[in-house]
């Protein structure tokens with residue numbers, strides 16, 4: 273059967289289709305702007321960087337987060353304290369003249385926007401609008417609504433989500449941006465659907481909503497869920513919804529079946545109003561479909577922006593041998609032909625760069641000749657940062673057999689996440705007890721963009737130990753892969769797709785409990801990682817080469833944004849509609865009907 277998917281597709285046709293408005297609570301835009309907390313924001317930033325590179329007509333909306341995500345301090349005994357990082361939007365952005373109003377707890381709140389122009393490699397600009405309620409005329413409380421990323425309580429969060437979703441949708445209109453697609457990156461932005469619905473029925477919170485009105489909104493919305501467990505979804509009580517959103521809006525959302533177990537569920541709201549929804553790895557799509565069986569949920573596996581995450585020495589090597597790799601990351605497949613010695617040299621330089629930073633920060637001098645593991649991520653308990661310490665004797669024995677072992681840790685715990693803070697404390701305490709001549713364990717402060725780039729490129733093996741199925745995707749291992757660094761990880765999220773045992777890294781086998789999975793982790797170190805590391809360096813270099821060729825060429829946002837464009841933003845049926853073409857129904861595949869709704 274002929275499928276529309278086989279039709280040729282050209283980005284040149286996109287501008288005539290109108291704009292994609294992309295919404296995310298956090299975006300890692302610029303190293304100097306503390307507007308992100310972790311993986312979600314980094315993914316959003318990498319998405320926009322690739323959209324700019326590819327010339328996708330897209331504009332993004334987020335909050336300005338004037339007080340920044342926090343700077344982490346760790347004292348000698350491993351206790352975390354937090355310091356705000358205020359920043360000045362005027363140093364990076366241009367203020368727009370437009371003002372819009374949203375209603376919070378029945379008060380009008382004025383919203384303005386700061387524009388940051390993100391330039392792609394051939395000059396295409398993706399504007400990012402950072403919404404800001406610090407405007408004269410707003411109350412003191414309201415002026416602080418866009419101060420803290422993931423700060424405050426659920427009341428504060430719902431108020432922020434009104435600013436992001438409803439404020440953002442109204443700001444897009446006020447700026448004259450004619451968006452055909454609204455992309456919600458996670459449920460935080462789901463209230464934009466309510467603003468679109470109200471504009472569709474020509475007014476505010478009251479008035480009759482017809483099925484055709486909902487259909488008009490659904491035609492424009494796409495949604496990416498990032499959460500693999502029910503507890504992770506953004507939810508608000510009926511009381512909060514009535515008080516903050518208003519009784520009429522809450523009643524409307526109840527009628528539209530956006531409540532579950534008496535709670536307003538932002539994932540449900542986003543799903544109800546989206547013509548296309550996806551999870552962020554193949555496995556995560558499956559998990560999401562099981563969680564929301566009523567909905568069609570596709571999968572688009574995450575990626576990272578290659579030129580952002582490939583370390584300078586590796587970039588130089590790639591520029592020599594694969595000059596087109598930045599323009600089209602698929603050419604990285606040809607890394608399979610790189611000379612071993614050049615990979616060894618490039619990685620050595622990246623490793624030395626990391627160790628120089630470690631020495632500057634801590635005074636510790638690490639040995640670049642010694643096998644070095646990296647583990648850096650949000651200190652959430654499901655990531656099991658201390659799994660490596662399950663059997664200290666065995667770990668010490670591995671270190672001795674390897675002729676030394678260095679383990680670098682980093683990661684922030686959310687200020688209100690006490691178990692996460694206890695985990696950091698535990699890792700640092702254990703590290704202090706275990707470290708000796710053979711085993712060096714270091715916990716580095718303030719994991720953020722720069723440190724993440726140094727770590728993923730500079731260690732020898734990237735370790736990830738999430739408890740299944742909590743890791744929707746994970747992206748730090750993809751950054752490592754783009755530098756040729758193999759992973760040793762639990763088969764969850766992206767690693768189910770990325771692991772080719774012995775070629776791109778190693779799988780920690782699924783076990784019944786933590787102890788069994790720790791056992792597999794040790795066994796892989798003993799039987800696979802250490803022997804390969806101690807063998808001829810060319811053998812290790814060949815592993816790096818297959819890692820870069822297989823996984824670097826796929827797990828990047830260059831591929832991912834093309835998939836979003838093709839499957840979510842502008843599937844062929846929608847393109848034809850936008851061009852005013854009629855199409856015969858028999859050429860639309862079942863898959864396409866699902867996508868377009």
Ligand SMILES: *Cc1c(COP(=O)(O)O)cnc(C)c1O
Nearest residue numbers: 310311649720721724746747748
């Ligand atoms: C890439 C990145 C993340 C996300 O990594 P995960 O593998 O999803 O844990 C988080 N924080 C920073 C600073 C990053 O660079």
